Amino acid sequence: MLGENYCIRIKLFFAIGFLMAITNAYAGEGAFGWIYTLDLQPKGTLEFEQRLQRNRQQATGTYDVTLSRTELEYGLTHDIQIAGYVNSYATNINQNYTNCDGGRSTCTAGFPVPASYDAASPYQKSGIDGISLELIYRLTNPVTSPIGIGFYIEPTFGKLKNELETRLLLQSNFLDDRLVVASNLVFANEQLKYLGNGNTPESMFDVLLGASYRFAPKWFAGLEARWHHDFGSYNLRDQTQKAFFYGPNVHYAEKEWWATAAWRYQPKGNSCMGDGTAECSDARVWDSHSRNELMFKFGFPINHP
16 A cells, blocks of 8 residues: 555655646647657747656566656757756665575565665655756758658656756657657666665666557547667676567547556566666566556646747
8 A cells, every 4th residue: 555655755756746827727648658759849938847647566576656847848949958856766676686696486576676675575665856958959840841751859867866968859740640650768877875895887778669649639549669678888888688569549538638548568578688687577677667648738838928
């Protein structure tokens, strides 16, 4: 059963987002759960966006981690968008690993459990982690070009980790913009702080691919997939994990607001290697990953004409 503080924190995340969403504004777009597109804010306009990602179920026991990102996006020019995020988290973790030291059959471990924590005890914690900044530069627009191309950079400064993430954004629109196909090539260097043994270097490389189709007025639905690689050092050295995730998404847009829900599932067939071997069991990868990843996000423009 979820702890009382954990439930209160989750309810607070939703309540803050809901109270902000009822103000009058004009709609934006965000048809994918995890893939960034090149549909940027017009010059001089501001949009609010709230994201809630819930990662559930690891090898055994309880693994329930909710990551909240509260964002303001601003169109600096017609092809440059900047943004700022406040990042929060809420966790409920207990006996979620089967690969444990000391001969235990199960233990409490993984993101964001410190290495010094008693592996026999449940772990529940929530709070504000830190901030992220974002810049997207669009070289070509998929509405007017066969292929839209853009670059993304996002530094994160937090209590759990520091990170510098970059993306190559690709997008093509078909059938009078009813079908959107998008891909992100993601590279990040990270300093993990939650382990309790100083800043731990890691890096990762992802290929994200998805398609979304407008099947009715105001409604899109589609699929997206993630091909993920983790490394135990900076700059993609010493690979520790590789994994595949996939699942559906659905998007609804009104003039004043929009909302997107998405689900990614981790099937069997994934693997760990080197120092990451303890983070694998049942042919799946763990640490910060889970069998099910759920995303809900909504947004509304603040000052569109």
